[in-house]
Amino acid sequence: MTQESDGRDDPQSPQGQDQPGAFQQPHPQQPYYGQQPSYGEQPYGQQPYPGQPYGGQPYGGQPPYAGQPYGQPGYPAGYGWPGGRPEGTTDPDDLTLPLYNATMGQAVQRFFRNYVNFSGRASKREYWWVALFNLIVYIVMGVLAGLIAVAAGTSDEVPPAIIVVLALVGLYGLAVLLPQLALGVRRLHDANQSGLWLLFLLVPTIGSITWLVVGLLSPNPLGVQYDRR
Structure with a gap:
C-alpha cells in the first residue's frame, strides 16, 4: 500500500517552497572578493581580536607598539640637545668634564680648584x-x-x-679675576666656541653684555675638542 505524500517534502510542491509572507531566517551577507567591509565588521574569514575593534586600534585611541604611531620612530637618545647630548660628568671631583647638574656649592668649589685652567669646558x-x-x-x-x-x-x-x-x-x-676669565673661556668651549671671543670685553659698547651672552650659549657636543687629554 502506497502512502500518500502530503507534498511537504516535495520541492516541486507549493507547500515545500518558501511561501510569500512566511518567516524566513536572514542569511548574513559576506562581502564579495575585493570588496571592503563596512566599519565595525571584520574582513571575511578573519577572527577579531578580543576587546579590539576593527582597524587594529584599541579603545581610547592609543596607538600600538610601545605608544608610537605607525611609521613614526621614537625619540633618539639625547633628544632636545643640539647634535645630541654632550659628554659630561656626575662626579664633582672630576675636573676634566663639565658638571651639568652642579649645585651652587659644587660649582664654587670647582671654580676655585680650576683657578687658572683655560682648557676644558664648563x-x-x-x-x-x-x-x-x-x-x-x-x-x-x-x-x-x-x-x-x-x-x-x-x-x-x-x-x-x-x-x-x-x-x-x-x-x-x-x-677672582683670573678664575672668572678661565671660567668664561671654558664656558665658550662648552658651546664649541673659541675663548678668544672674550676679547669683546675690551670693546666699550658691547663688552658689558659679553658675560651675559657667554652664559646663555647652549652646549655643543663638538666642544669635546677642547677637553684636556
Missing part, C-alpha cells in the same frame, strides 16, 4: 652659580661698608673700618 650651571656667588659676596661687603658708615656718623674722616672693607672688596675682585 656647564651653564657652573657659570651662573659662580656669578650668583660673586654677586652675593659683593652685596654683603657693600652692606657691611654702609653699616660702618652709618655707625661713624657725620664725621669728616673716613672710618678705618670702611677702608678695610673697600680693600677687601678690591682684593676679592683681583683674586
Whole structure:
C-alpha cells in the first residue's frame, strides 16, 4: 500500500517552497572578493581580536607598539640637545668634564680648584652659580661698608673700618679675576666656541653684555675638542 505524500517534502510542491509572507531566517551577507567591509565588521574569514575593534586600534585611541604611531620612530637618545647630548660628568671631583647638574656649592668649589685652567669646558650651571656667588659676596661687603658708615656718623674722616672693607672688596675682585676669565673661556668651549671671543670685553659698547651672552650659549657636543687629554 502506497502512502500518500502530503507534498511537504516535495520541492516541486507549493507547500515545500518558501511561501510569500512566511518567516524566513536572514542569511548574513559576506562581502564579495575585493570588496571592503563596512566599519565595525571584520574582513571575511578573519577572527577579531578580543576587546579590539576593527582597524587594529584599541579603545581610547592609543596607538600600538610601545605608544608610537605607525611609521613614526621614537625619540633618539639625547633628544632636545643640539647634535645630541654632550659628554659630561656626575662626579664633582672630576675636573676634566663639565658638571651639568652642579649645585651652587659644587660649582664654587670647582671654580676655585680650576683657578687658572683655560682648557676644558664648563656647564651653564657652573657659570651662573659662580656669578650668583660673586654677586652675593659683593652685596654683603657693600652692606657691611654702609653699616660702618652709618655707625661713624657725620664725621669728616673716613672710618678705618670702611677702608678695610673697600680693600677687601678690591682684593676679592683681583683674586677672582683670573678664575672668572678661565671660567668664561671654558664656558665658550662648552658651546664649541673659541675663548678668544672674550676679547669683546675690551670693546666699550658691547663688552658689558659679553658675560651675559657667554652664559646663555647652549652646549655643543663638538666642544669635546677642547677637553684636556
